[in-house]
Amino acid sequence: MAQHSECTKPDQALFLTPSYCKKIIDSNVPDETRVPEGESISKIEVSDPVKILNLIQDLTNKSTKKLEAKLNKYLKTECEAKCAFLINLYTLSEEAVVQVIQERILPDNIRTVLSDEGFNSILQFQANSLSASASLDPKLQELIRKVVPGGTGEVIIVPVLAKERKSENQGFYPAYLICIVNPSKDSTYISKIVSETFKYCLTLFLNTRECEEERRLKAECQKLLLVARKLFSHLGDLSDLLKxxxxxxxRLTNAERCSLFLLDPDHMHLVAKVFDGVSPEERSTEVRIAADQGIAGHVAATGEILNIKDAYKHPLFYKGMDEATGFKTRNILCFPIRDEDNIVGVAQLCNKVGGHFDYFDEEVARAFSIYCGISIMHSLVYKKIQDAQARNQLSNELMMYHMQVSQQDVLDVTMCPSEHEVPDFAKFTFTPRKILPKETPCFIMKMMKDLGFIDTFKIKSDNLARFILYVRKGYRDVPYHNWSHAFSVAHFAYLALTNFQLVEKGYFTQLEALAYFISCLCHDIDHRGTTNSFQQQSNSVLASLYSSEGSVMERHHLSQTICTLNTGGCNFLDALSKDDYVKCLDLIKDMILATDLASHYKIHSRQLAMAQEGYNKALPEHRYYLASLLMTCADLSDQTKDWKETKKVAQLIYAEFFAQGDLEKGMGRVPANMMDREKASIPDHQLEFLTQCCICIFRILATIFPNAKILVEAIKQNIICWESSKRIFDRLCIEGKTSYEVLVSDELESEVQNTLESLN
Incomplete structure (x- = not known):
């Protein structure tokens, strides 16, 4: 680099000289006073040898901060200055750091990011001898302003260069900037004192700094080993592992927030499984971004770490999330997570506490990503093994519990000579539970024929009959959620399709109507007589298989429906085209899952708005809301029958509830009141169910289909009956009877009958 006898004046438009900086132009300063050329100095010109020896003797600390404090004190004294401090320059992490001011060790370092141009400005600064700080990188100027507020006087800056020691390149790199504030000594003297001091101290300082970094890396490696141990202890639960x-x-990078995205290869999306800093309401909504968009998408596509010092200046940064959450993103470290072969996810860290993410954070991220990838891969494999074991156990249970369907059983249905004509069978007032259980498969065949399914979809009668018989065997002998309930729900589907003319008026396609009827028939297959919450609390096999997806029982019903359909000789949909077959299964999935009342409550307000604004057949969401509404209505249709039938159904429901309550007590848990035979107040529970759930749902149905008002009126009648029953419940319960004993008593029937007669 060319030597200049005199520094040219910086362009004031580019370099505004701070008030406290002193521009020094001294062409008489000999080259020997500069560092590292100072190695050629053969004598000490301005330093006191005794003082230097005492300083070197005193520099025994293993901490660079303590060494700096002692050196600052020495330079302040020798330069007769107000203050002295060092700026540490790190070319690897591209940082300038002040960690000690005079003898005061800072609790939080003052740091700034430097570019290659920033380091080059320091080399140029040194080559021009002592020059004004205005010729330095603006970020260095700002760093000096933070340490020395404006108006406190002049600052003389002396750079210190060191030889490259870890490469074949024997050049020099900037190691420190020595800042002397308000000195009494002139610049020539200060340049010489700094040069002579670092002639003996530089190696010690650099070695200590390197040792500190080695200790830091060692500590990070130990942390990573502990992290690996912790991660592998969470392999059994992917959600916990990701958290x-x-x-x-x-914690490892000292970041404020972290988000974790997993790659969905089927849809080429990144899915935020753990999204830190989002409210609980938003957290339930899945955050998905395209796999090639945004910062996380770029990292997923390239596989390279992205360290962004200023988020808002980066073209890939999306500030909409900050605006939504009120969080201010300053900097980002985003790194890929790999398994043995591919990228499986992306981690995005935001806002390094006390500064920005540096080179060492990147190295920690690279090492950490390996542990993440391995642990995620093993967790997914472990989950697959668990699922396979659970499915195998379920299959064994089903094989032991159910018997095979014989060919004679199939012939009995397909060759049945009866016409199965029953008065009022197609009216909402008809009670399907009156049909003899042995005749129900034939009535299922009859309803599907009446609805045109068999002819339209070229369904083979023997396949359909075998499917129906397998489904019937798939229902367990529990009090309420049994085959009789399934038949009743399927009958309501038949009534809705017939009376509302769902296909004829374009509310459903014929394929959607078929999926609706089959979903109603299969919606509770292999029901255990217990609720979703019971399955989860008891850590059942079903819960281990489906709890992460929600709607435990409904997902099991869907799974068993598909299994039954795939049983030999049961696939009555085999004549469908590939597209129609896939669509039909998707419809069945959505409809069966819609029978979870928890799912219904999530979309209830949207169903209500749909009904009030007017149903639009062209909107896919309206078609979905209507299908879900019709499934819920079918599932609750027992409540639209006459009082005698509704009371019988209540007996079955509470027999099932109380059986679960007894199980919970046996497990040492306290059941809900409606499940506790000793505490349940059946009329109150029924009135709450009818007034807050059932009638609301059927009113929406009646808004869309006016001829459904008869169902609303039936519920109103049952509400009156349950209200009138409270008197007899109160009296007999005081006499010592349980609520269930009152429900099955003759006194109750007489009381309610008198009420109905008085109304008529």
């Missing part, structure tokens, strides 16, 4: 990964990534 642990997020927590550890944030």
């Amino acid at each position: 642990e990964i997020m927590s550890e990534a944030r």
Whole structure:
């Protein structure tokens, strides 16, 4: 680099000289006073040898901060200055850091990011001898302003260069900037004192700094080993594992927030499984981004770490999330997570506490990503093994519980000579539970023929009959959620399709109507007589298989429906085209899952708005809301029958509830009141169910289909009956009878009958 006898004046438009900086132009300063050329100095010109020896003797600390404090004190004294401090320059992490001011060790370092141009400005600064700080990188100027507020006087800056020691390149790199504030000595003297001091101290300082970094890396490696141990302890639950990964990534890098995205290869999306800093309401909504968009998408596509010092200046940064959450993103470290072959996800860290993410954070991220990828891969494999074991156990249970359907059973249905004509069978007032159980498969065949399914879809009668018989065997002998309930729900589907003319008026296609009827028939197959919450609390096989997806029982019903359809000789849909077959299964999935009342409550307001604004057949969401509404109505249709039938159904429901309550007591748990035979107040529970759930649902149905008002009126009648029953419940319960004993008593029937007669 060319030597200049005199520094040219910086362009004031580019370099505004701070008030406290002193521009020094001294062409008489000999080259020997500069570092590292100072190695050629053969004598000490301005330093006191005794003082230097005492300083070197005193520099025994293993901490660079303590060494700096002692050196600052020495330079302040020798330069007769107000203050002295060092700026540490790190070319690897591209940082300038002040960690000690005079003898005061800072609790939080003052740091700034430097570019290659910033380091080059320091080399140019040194080559021009002592020059004004205005010729330095603006970020360095700002760093000096933070340490020395404006108006406190002049600052003389002396750069210190060091030889490259770890490469074949024997050039020099900037190691420190020595800042002397308000000195009494002139610049020539200060340049010489700094040069002579670092002639003996530089190696010690650099070695200590390297040792500190080695200790830091060693500590990070130990942390990573502990993290690996913790991660592998969470392999059994992917959700917990991902939360642990997020927590550890944030802790290792000292970040404020972390988000974790897993790659969905089927849809080429990144899915935020753990999204830190989002409210609980938003957290239930899945965050999905395209696999090639945004910062996380770029990292997923390239596989390279992205360290962004200023988020808002980066073209890939999306500030909409900050605006939604009120969080201010300053900097981002985003790194890929790999398994043995591919990228499986992306972790995105935000806002390094006390600064920005540096080179060492990147190295930690690279090492950490390996542990993440391995643990996620093993967790997914472990989950598949668990699922396979659970499915195998379920299959064994089903094989032991159910018997095979014989060919004679199939012939009895397909060759049945009866016409199965029953008065009022197609009216909402008809009670399907009156049909003899042995005749119900034939009535299923009859309803499907009446609805045109058999002819339209070229359904083979023997396949359909075999499917129906397998489904019937798939229902367990529990009090309420049994085959009789399934037949009743399927009958309501038949009534809705017939009376509302769902296909004729374009509410359903014929394929949607078929899926609706089959879903009603199969919606509770292999029901255990217990609720979803019971399955989860008891850690059942079903819960281990489906709890992560929600709607435990409904997903099991769907699974068993598909299994039954795939049983030999049961696939009555085999004549469908491939597209129609896939669509039919998708419809069945959506409709069966819609029978979870928890799912219904999530979309209830949208169904109500749909009915009030007017049903639009062209909108896919309206078609979905209507299908879900019709499934819920079918599932609750027992409540639209006459009082005698409704009371019988209540007996079955509470027999099932109380059986679950007894199981919970046996497990040491306290059941809900409606499940506790000793505490349940049946009329109150029924009135709450009818007034807050059933009538609301059927009113929406009646808004869309006016001829459904008869169902609303039936519920109103039953509400009156349950209200009138409270008197007899109160009296007999005081006499010592349980609520269930009152429900099955003759006194109750007489009381309610008198009420109905008085109304008529």
